[in-house]
Every structure is written in C-alpha cells, then in structure tokens.
Amino acid sequence: xxxxxxxDLTVVDPxxxxxxxxxxxxxxxxxxxxxxVAVFAASGLSVIGAGAVVxxxxxxAVTMAGLLGVATVIERLxxxxxxxxxxxxxxxxxxFSKVDKQS
Numbered sequence: 133x134x135x136x137x138x139x140d141l142t143v144v145d146p147x148x149x150x151x152x153x154x155x156x157x158x159x160x161x162x163x164x165x166x167x168x169v170a171v172f173a174a175s176g177l178s179v180i181g182a183g184a185v186v187x188x189x190x191x192x193a194v195t196m197a198g199l200l201g202v203a204t205v206i207e208r209l210x211x212x213x214x215x216x217x218x219x220x221x222x223x224x225x226x227x228f229s230k231v232d233k234q235s
Contacts, residue, residue: 175201
C-alpha cells in the first residue's frame with residue numbers, strides 16, 4: 133500500500149510574495165466563514181448581561197452585538213478585496229485581528 137505524501141497547501145502570490153491561506157478559494161471561504169461564526173459568538177456572548185441592564189431582551193442584545201461584529205469584519209474584508217481583487221492571508225488576518233482583541 134502506498135503511503136500518503138504530505139501535501140503542502142501553502143501558496144505564495146507571485147506578484148506580492150505573500151502567503152495565501154489555502155490552495156483554492158474554497159479553502160479561504162471556509163476559513164473566513166468559520167472565523168465569522170466565531171466573531172458572532174464572541175461578540176454576542178460578551179453582552180449577555182448588558183442587555184438586561186438597559187431593558188433589552190438577551191436574544192436581541194446577543195443578536196445585535198454579533199451582527200455588529202460580523203459587519204465590521206465583512207467591511208474590512210471588502211475594503212481589502214477592493215485594493216487589488218485578492219485576499220491574502222495577511223489581509224484576512226488583519227480583518228479579524230481587531231475584533232479578536234476587543235474582548
């Protein structure tokens with residue numbers, strides 16, 4: 133039985149020299165989607181008690197905070213994509229970095 137070869141999925145953009153997250157757009161989309169779900173959860177869970185203080189239901193507070201975090205990330209990704217029509221690993225990480233450090 134043949135052994136599986138280790139496959140390196142790292143791709144370097146020849147024009148910029150930056151490392152791209154995966155070998156295909158599907159890999160990047162899946163990575164971004166899962167990170168957006170994590171942003172929604174992290175942003176939403178951080179305001180569970182705050183909604184009760186101001187008289188807003190918990191579900192509404194979590195939903196609004198989660199959507200605001202997701203909107204912030206999507207805006208940063210869109211602005212990075214507008215620059216050159218590509219999203220490098222550095223641009224994707226930069227879009228998520230400020231949301232990650234808000235807590």
